[in-house]
Amino acid sequence: MNYKIALIKGDGIGPEIVDEAVKVLNQVGEKYGHTFDYTRVLMGGESIDACGVPLTDEAIAQCKASDSVLMGSIGGNTTTSPWYKLEPSLRPEAGLLKLRKSLGLFANIRPAYLYDELKAACPIKDEIIGDQGFDMVIMRELTGGLYFGERKTVEENGVLKAYDSLTYDENEIRRIAIKGFEIAMKRRKNVISVDKANVLDSSRLWRKVVEEVAKDYPEVTYSHMLVDNCAMQLVKNPGQFDVILTENMFGDILSDEASEITGSIGMLSSASLSETSLGLYEPSHGSAPDIAGTNQANPIATILSAAMMLRYSLNLDKEADAIEAAVKAVLKKGLRTVDIMSEGCTQLGCKEMGDAIAAEI
Amino acid sequence: MNYKIALIKGDGIGPEIVDEAVKVLNQVGEKYGHTFDYTRVLMGGESIDACGVPLTDEAIAQCKASDSVLMGSIGGNTTTSPWYKLEPSLRPEAGLLKLRKSLGLFANIRPAYLYDELKAACPIKDEIIGDQGFDMVIMRELTGGLYFGERKTVEENGVLKAYDSLTYDENEIRRIAIKGFEIAMKRRKNVISVDKANVLDSSRLWRKVVEEVAKDYPEVTYSHMLVDNCAMQLVKNPGQFDVILTENMFGDILSDEASEITGSIGMLSSASLSETSLGLYEPSHGSAPDIAGTNQANPIATILSAAMMLRYSLNLDKEADAIEAAVKAVLKKGLRTVDIMSEGCTQLGCKEMGDAIAAEI
Ligand SMILES: CC(C)[C@H](C(=O)O)[C@@H](O)C(=O)O
Ligand SMILES: CC(C)[C@H](C(=O)O)[C@@H](O)C(=O)O
Numbered sequence: 001m002n003y004k005i006a007l008i009k010g011d012g013i014g015p016e017i018v019d020e021a022v023k024v025l026n027q028v029g030e031k032y033g034h035t036f037d038y039t040r041v042l043m044g045g046e047s048i049d050a051c052g053v054p055l056t057d058e059a060i061a062q063c064k065a066s067d068s069v070l071m072g073s074i075g076g077n078t079t080t081s082p083w084y085k086l087e088p089s090l091r092p093e094a095g096l097l098k099l100r101k102s103l104g105l106f107a108n109i110r111p112a113y114l115y116d117e118l119k120a121a122c123p124i125k126d127e128i129i130g131d132q133g134f135d136m137v138i139m140r141e142l143t144g145g146l147y148f149g150e151r152k153t154v155e156e157n158g159v160l161k162a163y164d165s166l167t168y169d170e171n172e173i174r175r176i177a178i179k180g181f182e183i184a185m186k187r188r189k190n191v192i193s194v195d196k197a198n199v200l201d202s203s204r205l206w207r208k209v210v211e212e213v214a215k216d217y218p219e220v221t222y223s224h225m226l227v228d229n230c231a232m233q234l235v236k237n238p239g240q241f242d243v244i245l246t247e248n249m250f251g252d253i254l255s256d257e258a259s260e261i262t263g264s265i266g267m268l269s270s271a272s273l274s275e276t277s278l279g280l281y282e283p284s285h286g287s288a289p290d291i292a293g294t295n296q297a298n299p300i301a302t303i304l305s306a307a308m309m310l311r312y313s314l315n316l317d318k319e320a321d322a323i324e325a326a327v328k329a330v331l332k333k334g335l336r337t338v339d340i341m342s343e344g345c346t347q348l349g350c351k352e353m354g355d356a357i358a359a360e361i
Numbered sequence: 362m363n364y365k366i367a368l369i370k371g372d373g374i375g376p377e378i379v380d381e382a383v384k385v386l387n388q389v390g391e392k393y394g395h396t397f398d399y400t401r402v403l404m405g406g407e408s409i410d411a412c413g414v415p416l417t418d419e420a421i422a423q424c425k426a427s428d429s430v431l432m433g434s435i436g437g438n439t440t441t442s443p444w445y446k447l448e449p450s451l452r453p454e455a456g457l458l459k460l461r462k463s464l465g466l467f468a469n470i471r472p473a474y475l476y477d478e479l480k481a482a483c484p485i486k487d488e489i490i491g492d493q494g495f496d497m498v499i500m501r502e503l504t505g506g507l508y509f510g511e512r513k514t515v516e517e518n519g520v521l522k523a524y525d526s527l528t529y530d531e532n533e534i535r536r537i538a539i540k541g542f543e544i545a546m547k548r549r550k551n552v553i554s555v556d557k558a559n560v561l562d563s564s565r566l567w568r569k570v571v572e573e574v575a576k577d578y579p580e581v582t583y584s585h586m587l588v589d590n591c592a593m594q595l596v597k598n599p600g601q602f603d604v605i606l607t608e609n610m611f612g613d614i615l616s617d618e619a620s621e622i623t624g625s626i627g628m629l630s631s632a633s634l635s636e637t638s639l640g641l642y643e644p645s646h647g648s649a650p651d652i653a654g655t656n657q658a659n660p661i662a663t664i665l666s667a668a669m670m671l672r673y674s675l676n677l678d679k680e681a682d683a684i685e686a687a688v689k690a691v692l693k694k695g696l697r698t699v700d701i702m703s704e705g706c707t708q709l710g711c712k713e714m715g716d717a718i719a720a721e722i
Pocket of ligand 2: 198199228454457458613
């Protein structure tokens with residue numbers, strides 16, 4: 001089969017890590033008899049530099065015409081890069097937000113788990129992590145809430161006042177809740193829905209709809225947790241979580257906290273899914289402009305994002321398995337990029353790590 | 362001198378821990394020649410049971426007529442307690458939100474630091490914490506943002522839709538920023554202001570006003586951090602923080618995460634301040650209904666909250682020092698409540714811990 005992949009290399013380490021993911025994808029294609037046709041799509045800083053805006057209509061059309069989108073990372077140093085002198089709607093991140101909305105990518109899946117081999121990198125004490133480690137998925141709503149509500153800044157009686165709004169309707173909540181319970185069915189069958197129902201109307205509606213959806217999944221146990229408590233529980237006992245289901249802003253905060261708790265954010269992939277098979281796949285980490293171009297970046301999160309793409313958008317399960325197994329194999333061999341390096345292991349650059357994983361396929 | 366203290370015992374372990382704080386306060390009064398007159402004020406569940414609402418106008422008036430308010434904790438088990446069958450505006454927490462607004466308590470100070478003696482309880486690995494440990498204060502805006510914006514839930518074309526709004530004006534931001542920089546001047550002179558300026562208009566206004574205020578504090582170094590990054594950095598390197606300055610909802614989440622990172626939330630006090638000397642002082646932890654009445658609660662956070670009250674509302678610095686020194690002394694002696702118990706120490710109940718601290722005064 002032939003698949004059309006839109007490739008957003010982006011900024012900072014984006015180009016390097018995407019190149020390695022392409023290397024691995026091509027190897028998978030060779031082995032399993034697929035071809036991947038890549039279309040370079042500009043977004044973020046690279047698009048600002050080339051086209052004056054962080055995402056053009058043409059770029060959106062190119063993504064829509066593809067089977068899936070694979071992305072590196074966007075954005076630069078917010079204090080030194082000229083991109084951040086532009087007005088907010090023209091900055092790199094605005095491109096990503098626009099793409100999420102344009103492609104209807106309402107479901108963001110961010111896995112956070114501890115690799116056995118990387119336990120040493122985990123910032124949490126062994127007594128807390130225990131022998132089992134932890135393995136959770138954050139199912140974050142991605143096209144609603146504070147991110148896409150109306151906003152304005154106005155002067156009232158000589159005083160500047162800023163407004164943002166947080167809205168959710170029951171359909172938006174229902175479709176993400178269904179995604180959360182569906183993924184739980186393929187995992188340990190537990191959903192913890194996170195909200196701030198003691199304060200927000202949107203959270204109370206969230207709770208109500210989640211309870212309705214839960215009725216259709218009698219095998220899944222579920223409970224509600226307040227967002228402040230969840231921020232504590234992630235540190236106190238990460239092993240209690242299977243699927244965390246939450247709205248956009250809370251998901252932004254909690255998924256970053258959860259990634260950090262693994263101690264190896266360079267390993268964590270993410271998927272943003274729509275109602276169709278079109279999805280966007282990207283590492284959970286950022287564009288790390290300070291190490292861009294130095295061959296130090298860890299390409300594994302992007303390579304695993306490519307595996308998620310095969311699984312969720314292209315329905316190529318065994319091909320996805322092959323990539324994941326290859327990553328496990330190089331870790332077992334003690335190969336490491338600098339961010340996950342530990343004593344007794346062999347340190348590789350970004351390219352060499354890509355080569356090593358491709359070689360395992 | 363004679364001081365009038367409004368005493369909100371509240372729910373769960375609230376009454377037990379407040380009793381111990383009163384015991385210590387009276388001891389301080391005896392030693393330094395002050396008297397404290399206490400007025401019991403009902404709030405939360407106890408007020409619902411007695412008056413049908415979580416906070417009466419009379420209760421507010423009693424607080425306003427006092428020099429300061431000392432509180433235990435409010436709320437019960439959200440799944441089993443009948444209080445949570447009531448509509449949201451009648452639940453225990455609504456009383457606390459109403460009190461914050463009525464007393465103009467816009468500045469919430471939550472210290473989070475590692476006690477040398479309790480390092481073992483810290484969930485973060487020693488390599489990360491280092492020899493210095495960490496010692497930060499979260500300065501959270503408490504009467505604006507999503508907590509007090511307009512909200513509604515309506516049916517539009519047969520679909521339920523919920524609205525919450527997040528607004529800040531420059532005056533609200535300026536007064537909390539000033540509090541943040543002021544407290545930094547008395548500490549290590551560093552402020553990290555946390556927002557989500559890549560998405561929210563309110564955060565962009567926040568940043569602008571913080572930058573203006575910073576100009577008046579040339580000795581204080583400051584920087585901006587995105588909230589998702591802050592949630593990571595608290596785990597990755599808590600030692601980097603001195604004062605975290607942030608808006609209401611982000612402060613709710615981050616301060617709970619920071620408390621958990623100390624591993625001894627039973628030790629952490631908090632203060633909510635207004636434009637006048639009237640303030641509300643309470644432990645950072647909740648009402649722990651599961652252990653209420655069993656003499657197991659740790660009264661130290663409430664006792665330290667009483668110390669903060671002496672310092673910030675009553676201007677009794679050396680009296681506050683005396684309480685803090687007494688707490689350090691009992692810890693040095695190896696006295697512990699069950700939540701912070703470790704091998705080789707002596708376990709005490711809530712009452713006995715109060716006695717021990719009072720005896721040190
Ligand atoms: C870049 C930014 C707008 C984005 C977000 O807040 O969603 C990022 O933090 C993320 O989580 O993907
Ligand atoms: C009880 C609740 C409304 C409150 C809040 O969210 O502010 C609590 O979590 C706190 O942080 O004091």
